[in-house]
Amino acid sequence: MTGVPGVPTSATGEPHTVRPFAVISGAQVQRVLEGREKQVVELTEAAYRLHGAGDSVNPPSYFLRFPDRPTSRIIALPASLGGHVRVDGVKWISSFPENVRAGLPRASAVLILNDQDTGYPFACLESSVISATRTAASAALAADRLSRDRPRPTRVGFCGTGLIARYIHTFLAGNGWSFEETGVYDLAADSTAGFRRYLEQSGATGRITVHHSAEELIRGSDLVVFATVAGEPHVGDPTWFSHHPVVLHVSLRDLAPEVILASTNIVDDVEHCLKADTSPHLAEQLTGNRDFLHGTLDDVMTGRVTVPAGRPVVFSPFGLGVLDLAVGKYVYDEVARSGELHVIDDFFHELRRYG
Numbered sequence: 403m404t405g406v407p408g409v410p411t412s413a414t415g416e417p418h419t420v421r422p423f424a425v426i427s428g429a430q431v432q433r434v435l436e437g438r439e440k441q442v443v444e445l446t447e448a449a450y451r452l453h454g455a456g457d458s459v460n461p462p463s464y465f466l467r468f469p470d471r472p473t474s475r476i477i478a479l480p481a482s483l484g485g486h487v488r489v490d491g492v493k494w495i496s497s498f499p500e501n502v503r504a505g506l507p508r509a510s511a512v513l514i515l516n517d518q519d520t521g522y523p524f525a526c527l528e529s530s531v532i533s534a535t536r537t538a539a540s541a542a543l544a545a546d547r548l549s550r551d552r553p554r555p556t557r558v559g560f561c562g563t564g565l566i567a568r569y570i571h572t573f574l575a576g577n578g579w580s581f582e583e584t585g586v587y588d589l590a591a592d593s594t595a596g597f598r599r600y601l602e603q604s605g606a607t608g609r610i611t612v613h614h615s616a617e618e619l620i621r622g623s624d625l626v627v628f629a630t631v632a633g634e635p636h637v638g639d640p641t642w643f644s645h646h647p648v649v650l651h652v653s654l655r656d657l658a659p660e661v662i663l664a665s666t667n668i669v670d671d672v673e674h675c676l677k678a679d680t681s682p683h684l685a686e687q688l689t690g691n692r693d694f695l696h697g698t699l700d701d702v703m704t705g706r707v708t709v710p711a712g713r714p715v716v717f718s719p720f721g722l723g724v725l726d727l728a729v730g731k732y733v734y735d736e737v738a739r740s741g742e743l744h745v746i747d748d749f750f751h752e753l754r755r756y757g
């Protein structure tokens with residue numbers, strides 16, 4: 403179809419129209435993503451590659467903080483992803499750590515998807531599950547890519563055992579990882595107990611060891627996952643890492659600059675990660691340079707950077723909006739394909755410019 407002269411057309415040659423606006427619930431998101439750990443890691447990898455090739459726009463996240471509620475924040479992650487995904491949008495995610503005391507998850511989120519032809523939003527998705535999923539998929543991808551030139555880890559240790567730790571474990575298991583030992587350490591005994599129950603119910607193989615310090619956990623693990631809510635470094639001794647583990651530093655602020663400087667450092671995006679007092683940002687402030695950064699995960703995937711086996715390797719992912727878009731668009735397409743989109747009729751009401 404060539405369209406009407408003067409009427410803008412989409413990449414497929416169709417004249418621009420406004421898609422009906424859909425609302426996708428957390429239950430629908432979960433139904434699509436459950437058991438799809440492999441596909442989600444693949445589409446996460448594809449999104450990193452598009453981002454690495456420059457086929458994306460991913461400006462800095464915008465942090466909304468409150469003087470009267472200093473532990474809480476809401477972050478906006480606007481982004482645009484090209485390739486065959488072709489979608490713009492924004493994730494709006496809040497972190498209210500006090501929620502945990504009321505038995506509620508810390509984080510809640512929505513994701514808005516915008517049509518690249520008209521700019522019109524066409525979906526609002528519950529996004530705490532999408533966010534946790536893309537974070538876990540990125541961690542599982544990094545665990546695989548960063549351990550290719552060293553013996554595959556058999557002892558995993560989780561420092562901080564909340565929701566993100568659970569998702570990361572599910573994604574590791576769903577992508578073929580099994581462990582001889584799973585170590586857990588958390589400041590809160592109920593978090594440790596809850597995570598342990600999850601591990602037992604998930605049918606995880608191997609021993610479960612509850613550690614009583616971060617040091618014990620790190621020394622006993624060759625794959626270390628940090629998923630705490632620590633606001634400043636609490637792990638400062640590089641000798642705890644002398645067995646050269648792979649470290650997934652998902653919570654970003656656990657490691658003192660000394661540990662960062664003694665490791666190979668891989669990030670998801672350099673400009674993003676060197677902000678907001680993350681551990682790599684503290685290392686940059688201490689040294690006045692970025693020499694301690696070795697590259698991005700995309701650099702490792704494309705072979706531009708190799709990861710030496712004789713040093714700890716730390717992956718610090720700031721968390722990119724393009725990943726939320728990739729996972730969100732996948733969910734939208736799957737729900738649409740199954741004919742279960744909940745469309746809000748007349749959401750956009752003024753659709754004729756001249757009435």
Ligand SMILES: NC(=O)c1ccc[n+]([C@@H]2O[C@H](COP(=O)([O-])OP(=O)(O)OC[C@H]3O[C@@H](n4cnc5c(N)ncnc54)[C@H](O)[C@@H]3O)[C@@H](O)[C@H]2O)c1
Pocket residue numbers: 502508509533534537561562563564565566567587588589590593616629630631632636652653654719720721722
């Ligand atoms: N990098 C990313 O892309 C990304 C994405 C999502 C979440 N995150 C981060 O992941 C982290 C975990 O999120 P969550 O939803 O699982 O939070 P959560 O509140 O469910 O769990 C965090 C756990 O960490 C424990 N903890 C806090 N300080 C600790 C310490 N010093 N040592 C050991 N345990 C400690 C808490 O007791 C709690 O059980 C947060 O920091 C969040 O910002 C990062």
